[in-house]
Amino acid sequence: MHNGNASTFRDFIVMMERMSQTEELPTATPHEIHARFQDPTHESSTSAEWWRRSVIYQIYPRSFRDTTSNGIGDLPGITAELHHVADLGVDAVWLSPFFASPQKDAGYDVSDYRAVDPIFGNLQDFDDLITEANRLEVKILVDLVPNHCSDEHALFRQALVSPKGSAAREFFIFRDGRGEDGQLPPNNWLSHFGGSAWTRITEPDGTKGQYYLHLFDSSQPDFNWDNPAVGDEFESVLRFWLDRGAGGFRVDVAHALVKAPGLPDWNGRADGADSPGYPFADAPMFGQSAVHDVYRRWRAVCEEYDGERVLCAEANVHPIEAMADWVRPDEMHQSFNFPFLHTGWDGKALKAIITRSLKAFDAVGAPTTWVLSNHDVPRHATRLGAVAPSPRDGDGLGPDDIQPDLHLGLARARAATLFMLGLPGGAYLYQGEELGLGDNTMLDPEYRQDPSFARTNGERLGRDGCRVPLPWDSSSASLGFSDSEASWLPQPQEWASLTREAQTADPHSTLNFYKEALRLRSAHQLGLGDLNWLEDTNTSSLLGFENSEILVVLNLGTEPVVLPAGEVLLASSSSALDAATSALLNPNSAVWISLHHA
Template sequence: MTPDALPTDAVAHRPDTDGQWWRHAVIYQVYPRSFADASGDGIGDLPGVTAHLDHLVELGVDAVWLSPFYRSPQADAGYDVADYRDVDPLFGTLADADALIARAHDLGLRVVVDLVPNHTSDEHVWFRAALAAGPGSPERARYLFREGRGEHGELPPNNWESIFGGPAWTRTTDPDGTPGQWYLHLFDSKQPDLDWQNPEVRAEFEDVLRFWLDRGVDGFRVDVAHGMVKAPGLPDWDGHVAMIDGADDTDAVTGSGNRGPMFDQDGVHEIYRAWRRVLDTYDGDRAMVAEAWVEPLSRLARYVRPDEMHQAFNFAFLAAGWHAPSLRRVITASFAANDAVGAPTTWVMSNHDVVRHASRLGLADPTHRPNGIGHDDEQPDATLGLHRARAATLLMLGLPGSAYLYQGEELGLPDHTALDDDLRQDPAYARTGGAERGRDGCRVPLPWDGDAPALGFSPTGASWLPQPEGWADLALDRQRGRAGSTYELYREALRLRRAERLGSGGLQWLTEPAGEHVLAFRNGDVDVVANLGQTDVPLPAHLHVLLASGPVAGAVLPAGTTVWLRAS
């Protein structure tokens, strides 16, 4: 420690000397239907993404993750896949996908695509064949068909509930019109779960991996990575399959894990070991990231053991909200768990499934995670939410490891919290009878040009969801080059993160500045201090400010602000 440096405490993580890109990358999630519409039909498409890849290069990210663009009836915005080897006409063609991958690589960006292996669409050729073939057939053995309970099979095979609301079982109708077997769907009824005990299912998805690897993709984000294997016998469960609220200090549990016999079964790890063997036959450090809502963190780390996945989203960090003690516990426990298996920690604050953090952090309880916000719900304080969101992002980008950004967060976009309920398309809204507003609010098309129709999203002004009032001032063209804008904050943060090698750095907690609402740590030569309280915190005057999430005057860190510092 130099004489001018802040005093340090415990070392939570040592620098990462391994060179694989995915260990320290910043990856940008593109939700294709809402990114950019080249065709003018009001729905974003792959040519629209390709035309705006230069934005990602200018922003400074390392890779792009594309949410599903496969052929699909769109019952769940493409997460109901009918053909894993083709592009839905809504988004373009297979040639458009090839062009996007090639252009991204030309620009130095890696490409990660979504893989949805827990379930297919009910319009997938396999499920249609299963319905036609009937009970006991090899076609039905690819899915989880079961006889019903009750005198006439009129009751579901067990009491499981869908994450989207309602029962997790739907009964079929036999060709003669009589009621038949039931099939499992942890999500919508148009998303039947596959039976991953079936070797044919496993072989099919290994072939799908090769199909896209051969086309040049650099990796896969695996949807519901913790849900493919169910407990033997599909036993009843007295709990609820939705994410559990509440917190626990044990292993930094935040309540962000899915629980029950349908999740986090040991058998999923056999699948990922097989997939890892496939990826390892390709050059270029191909990678997988798990969408696994699993706690405790020591359990999540099992997904990123050396022969399985490369990354797993740290949803405990997202769920900790605006609470310094919880964040410190999660960060410390995350490094302990992941370092034990030699894996990086993968940070995330927003995605297409959660209320944007610029809105969550503006709620009266900034640790609350509602499933959508409607016009008659509590409305976030937009100014406070953005102020905190900028601070939270600077905290996240100062941490060692990899980080994911969700499209539009670099513009400071909030959720559309006043969206007309008649326009909502999320199946969770319909299946819960409106009790859950769902995820449409975080999926509104991006504003590129504050003076253009649909704010530059579409050349015709069409937009599959309306953009809220006030978004014109958040458009990219209004923020580019404007000192202090959220866009320029992200650009500078990513530039410094790369220059200072923060992604491959270490983390040592600082003992000063101290306080219940302060997080302070050192990563390499940079000190990161976040003030999550409501009063100012003194800073040593001799430290040089590299970057701050908001105005910093003198040796004082204002409330709700994060700063990156270096000894003068």
């Protein structure tokens, strides 16, 4: 929709104004269940249900702030800088794993679920963090890893020295091999980090023995969730952290705990007919119905505590309707919306997944969540600035790849963020996106630590690029991340101009843009609102919707578009609106307009 259709767009706004005066405001695409469960005036949506409209900020501890000068972030660093996160206007912080771990997979290989790894601090440091978070009125969510642990966990060590069929081995998935002398793995499953999903052990008597399952690295054995003792152990872990004041849990690989009976072979990694682009639609290691019983039990545990302790599922399942099963009233409170995250810069595709998401989650009375970046995917400032397709599906870019357009990427990232924050439901932010950070796409192989890089002999770059330590100020060679020059991953040179210190005083900075967007989102209760798509915006280059008397418009095209008359509350950048007339929205930009004051 360019100038030729501008009158139609204006006519629609005028119609809305006139109809609102007679309390007959039409809805372009009504979501009746969504309105019922998220309308702030409805009795079922109490102020205590903060998770229905929450903004949750992900902290990756090893890359947030280092107070020991060893180049690795720690819990005291989070406590010291938490006021900056609270100042953004978020409701909660999700901490990536800080448990005791040999750190072969950045803490997702847990050796003790009730201890803090010494590189991050100790339990007193966690308690101090909770105290500070309570003072700032920010909740702390713990990242729980229930699918697998470290091979250094005491339970797994006991399993290795115990006989076949013992109670100790029943905590994990041990199976005999196939073929003569059991030289073949029990089935053909592959690890997500490359190679077989099975590793053969040597029995206590020195003979070749059984295999254990690990969907990820060989140092991460999967628990056997068919064993009730595993469920009892994790309920105890939940209570340990809830008793210390945790506000809830983000659950890693939540869809993988229970495997299909018999562990059948799987042809694998072919698009499911009902889920184009999703290679695990019929995978026997994912999405089994019995896993929902686990989370019903966990929900009951959380409800024993005050303060609305929440559960959020990292459940990468398809289609979106199946994802909604994880947030039925007696299960999780939230689930990540991966289809939205993976949707590209295309208006029709975005509108389709947003509409489908709202319908699916409305049907179970749950809020939809939205996210653009996290520690497992390229940051959206890099992803949206790519000028060529990634040569490795799902991986970041390396120094030998065509580099992204940083200017374009940041413009689109800010526009995408403003559009996302206008949507009803919850939103997740990843540390550093409020500074406009992209990935470090120039990491040399010598610095890479993601196990997928090593297990595939470099065919996969892994996720290190999006995990680089944050820039705080210019006080050290590590840009304030550490008091020393140490940084566990090197920072890009261009980040020197993107430090929090540099952006604080700049009214046009990405940091201050995020603060204002979150302030307005809260003031207008957009998270509790209801979405109505606007006419003439069903195109690849233009999207618009109304939520709580706020008009949100995103220009994904290459030409300016005419905006309706009204008060511009916030634009995605200082150049988003045409310099000659604020009635034009430039390409790769977004804007919020108040219809109430139009």
